[in-house]
Amino acid sequence: MIEEKDISLERTVLIGVITKEQDEEKSREYLDELEFLTFTAGGYAIKRFTQKMDMPNPKTFIGTGKMEDVRLFIEENDISTAIFDDELSSAQERNISKILNVKVLDRTNLILDIFAQRAQTSYARTQVELAQCQYLLPRLRGMWTHLERQKGGIGMRGPGETEIETDRRIVRDKIALLKDRIKTIDKQMAVQRGNRGKMVRVALVGYTNVGKSTLMNVISKSDVFAENKLFATLDTTVRKVVIQNLPFLLSDTVGFIRKLPTQLVDSFKSTLDEVREADLLLHVVDISHPNFEEHIASVEKILGEIKSGDKPTIMVFNKIDAYQAEHLDDDDLETERSEKHYSLEEWKSTWMSKVGNNALFISALNKQNLEDFKKRVYDEVREIHVTRFPYNQFLYPDYNYEDME
Known part of the structure; x- marks a missing residue:
């Protein structure tokens, strides 16, 4: 277990499941790794929660009873972040956030955050930004539900675009731009490799x-x-x-x-x-x-x-x-x-x-x-x-x- 050394570290809980494909020992190993990832990202795992299931709940990843245990622990222990050991769907992330009322991350999001911290060169930062945009695109609905309505007001009547559609288009354009930038850098690096x-x-x-x-x-x-x-x-x-x-x-x-x-x-x-x-x-x-x-x-x-x-x-x-x-x-x-x-x-x-x-x-x-x-x-x-x-x-x-x- 990683000892808490700094009060500035985010207080987190880790959540995983035990299934036929991932037995108790393997689940413990993955959570050990998730704890190390959390520490690397600047967090401290206060407690782990696991549940035996045939497969993760499609709505909330874990069952409602276990989710209530997590919610009570978060409220009583001043927890700021809940981190899940597998990638969550946009619907799961949205539903869990409503229940726990804290920041919800999955393993993918956590690794992307570490990569964003560690990227030093413009090339690495571009690659990380591309990965983040690709991760973000299918999750925009959950993040911007308050904007999912038709624009109104003078000059804005008619079909138009919803805010969520606008945001999606912006992210898609950003992905295309980043891919073009990476292709350009790739050509430069290929020339460098050839010069060796x-x-x-x-x-x-x-x-x-x-x-x-x-x-x-x-x-x-x-x-x-x-x-x-x-x-x-x-x-x-x-x-x-x-x-x-x-x-x-x-x-x-x-x-x-x-x-x-x-x-x-x-x-x-x-x-x-x-x-x-x-x-x-x-x-x-x-x-x-x-x-x-x-x-x-x-x-x-x-x-x-x-x-x-x-x-x-x-x-x-x-x-x-x-x-x-x-x-x-x-x-x-x-x-x-x-x-x-x-x-x-x-x-x-x-x-x-x-x-x-x-x-x-x-x-x-x-x-x-x-x-x-x-x-x-x-x-x-x-x-x-x-x-x-x-x-x-x-x-x-x-x-x-x-x-x-």
Whole structure:
């Protein structure tokens, strides 16, 4: 649980459901993540509410009895915001707001808000604004019901447009404008990528908050912003890295997350061009997280969506120091044996058997095993470079060029 450190943090409640597809354990994991998202956005979760249901209520997401419990708690504890773990329809959002009489957000809205806070460059801000407009468009009716009537008065009689139709047209025009702006920036970035020449491109990918930016800083000796919060990095950063006189380009990309809003996947696909055009992916994983295997599956799913799932990939299991510290007491005989209690050596054995020598175990923060990491990356990049430039023997005098004939 995240401790409240600042009275300026918004007091919130979190609401989720337990269904056949999302059992109690998974619901708890999602709410843990939602709590971290809330903290990242500037809020503090006072209490969680969950309800077992076959499927969410189409009108109010949760049942009326549970909703009344939430309403009473909000009134008695000075809560300003209710945050739901799944995306709400415009009707659900409107109905819930009337009942609770506080600000109502869903997971998508919360992530969009974090992205808006974190966007630094004009490109990232444009992408976030596009995603926000796409999210807003179907929800205008709920937000502006007080304006949903015919304009009246002198010169305004007749059919005309309702305020809600005007607002929709404005948002649609804004979406078209933002898409055009992104296309223009995409062309400029494509030219920049073309100007980088034929250097091998390596991209860091992974779940949010797994240590990609920390690893980027260590390897490239740069100063990319890194913080123990979700989505610390939104803007793709590219650095030239040299290992053993072999130069290549290393890019740090936006982190992925479960239930990633489709609006963000669509608007950030252009940012992920760095991933699509990479020759090698370094899939960074936080091995200290109890659900890291599910994180891997989420990242692989999104890589498949952007047609990058078949690229050469090295699995980089990071934060082995945190994993070891967390599992010092795992020898307790009373502890039920499960995957969560595997030793680091057992995880190594498991993943080495899955992906062969394409698995590395490091701590970017404490610089553990970084020499093995650098050697493995160097070998991969050299192989790609030699394939691309088979006769550059000056760069690679130790390479057996006879094998190329």
